Amino acid sequence: MPDPARTRMDALRLVRPELLDLLGYEPIEPVDVLAEELGLPADQIVKLDGNENPYGPSPRVKDALADFDLYHIYPDPEQRRVRQALAGYLGLDSEHIVVGNGSDELLELIACLFLSAGDVAVNCVPTFGMYAFVCEIRGARVVEVPRREDFSLDVAAVQEAARGGAKVVFIASPNNPSGNIISAAELEALLSTGVLVVVDEAYVEFSDRSFVGLVPQQDNLIVLRTFSKWAGLAGLRAGYGAFPKGIAALMRKVKMPYNMNVAAQVAILASLEDREMLQQRVQAIVRERERLSEELAAVPFLRGFPSEANFILYRSQGIDASELWRRLRQQGIFVRHFDTPGVRDCIRITVGKPEHTDRLLAALKEIGGSLAP
Ligand SMILES: *Cc1c(COP(=O)(O)O)cnc(C)c1O
Numbered sequence: 001m002p003d004p005a006r007t008r009m010d011a012l013r014l015v016r017p018e019l020l021d022l023l024g025y026e027p028i029e030p031v032d033v034l035a036e037e038l039g040l041p042a043d044q045i046v047k048l049d050g051n052e053n054p055y056g057p058s059p060r061v062k063d064a065l066a067d068f069d070l071y072h073i074y075p076d077p078e079q080r081r082v083r084q085a086l087a088g089y090l091g092l093d094s095e096h097i098v099v100g101n102g103s104d105e106l107l108e109l110i111a112c113l114f115l116s117a118g119d120v121a122v123n124c125v126p127t128f129g130m131y132a133f134v135c136e137i138r139g140a141r142v143v144e145v146p147r148r149e150d151f152s153l154d155v156a157a158v159q160e161a162a163r164g165g166a167k168v169v170f171i172a173s174p175n176n177p178s179g180n181i182i183s184a185a186e187l188e189a190l191l192s193t194g195v196l197v198v199v200d201e202a203y204v205e206f207s208d209r210s211f212v213g214l215v216p217q218q219d220n221l222i223v224l225r226t227f228s229k230w231a232g233l234a235g236l237r238a239g240y241g242a243f244p245k246g247i248a249a250l251m252r253k254v255k256m257p258y259n260m261n262v263a264a265q266v267a268i269l270a271s272l273e274d275r276e277m278l279q280q281r282v283q284a285i286v287r288e289r290e291r292l293s294e295e296l297a298a299v300p301f302l303r304g305f306p307s308e309a310n311f312i313l314y315r316s317q318g319i320d321a322s323e324l325w326r327r328l329r330q331q332g333i334f335v336r337h338f339d340t341p342g343v344r345d346c347i348r349i350t351v352g353k354p355e356h357t358d359r360l361l362a363a364l365k366e367i368g369g370s371l372a373p
Helices: 004-013 031-038 059-067 080-090 103-114 130-137 155-163 184-191 212-217 245-254 262-273 275-296 321-330 354-371
Strands: 097-100 120-123 141-144 168-172 196-200 221-226 239-242 302-304 311-316 346-350
Touching: 059 262, 080 097, 080 239, 080 262, 097 103, 097 245, 103 130, 103 168, 103 196, 103 221, 103 239, 103 245, 120 130, 120 155, 130 141, 155 168, 155 184, 168 184, 184 196, 212 221, 262 275, 275 302, 275 311, 275 354, 311 321, 321 346, 321 354
Parallel strands: 120 141, 120 168, 168 196, 196 221
Antiparallel strands: 097 239, 221 239, 302 311, 311 346
């Protein structure tokens, strides 16, 4: 019998060395874990930290999942029905479409398809942490181009990085965590460098500016989308993207054949059939975003940034952002605090239902009262 401790050591020695001290993606904690930690019932928790949809999925999704009777059969590896439905939704040919286990999986597949060890990708920080994560796992090098003070892109700096030999540029529009979008002129300037531009439109339904219609005319533009935010399917993992046809075919070739489970496929089809109702909820969230923004404009220790997504970024002044985060948490209100350059003194608040905004306002009032001289 080999000594088990020794075998473990030996196997660890075989791991790709660059992965041994990878920082990893920092996920948010699940509600039940948070509730238990605070000793609060789960329904007392106001979860405004994950940009999830407070209304949940369409009721038609629940019915369709209950009625579906082919859970024992493997899904279509080509995902034809779902891609056809998405093609109709986007007004594009289904040959452009690839679906994934969340758009996160598509990011991973893009890195798989384009980035060998040592290749360069450009990341416009602060932004979604997944871009750097998928690159690092591949051993690719991430060049960070900081956004300006108002979080707009430094287009000239991105162009310079792109022309310096980068293969891929990742842009979220609206950007997470800042909520701002890129303009058509900015996108055009990036596409003209010839680098592959990945525009992540995870929050596009809350804004009114999508670039997905440009995909058929461009050979270096990818637009990623998801059902996680607008359609309330974050837990089911339902992402998709529009790609140039040749790249889409390669993406479908390198993906795992059954990468999207049947439940996610059923849920996508049911959501698209109920999209009018889902869009009404999106409108309710947008109205609530405007109310949150107006109410919080009166809070002296917070300065908000204009957002076209389902969250708003705030810079704290006169109180440490981590202290603010901690004090909201004590009251069962969870927001996201950042600890990265450019947003160190910031919290990001997901737009919830009106009653969530009310709880947040009451908590901020109390915190404000305790700060008064
Ligand atoms: C939430 C988020 C995603 C994740 O989408 P999934 O489809 O749930 O994997 C992608 N991009 C950005 C910018 C996000 O904030």
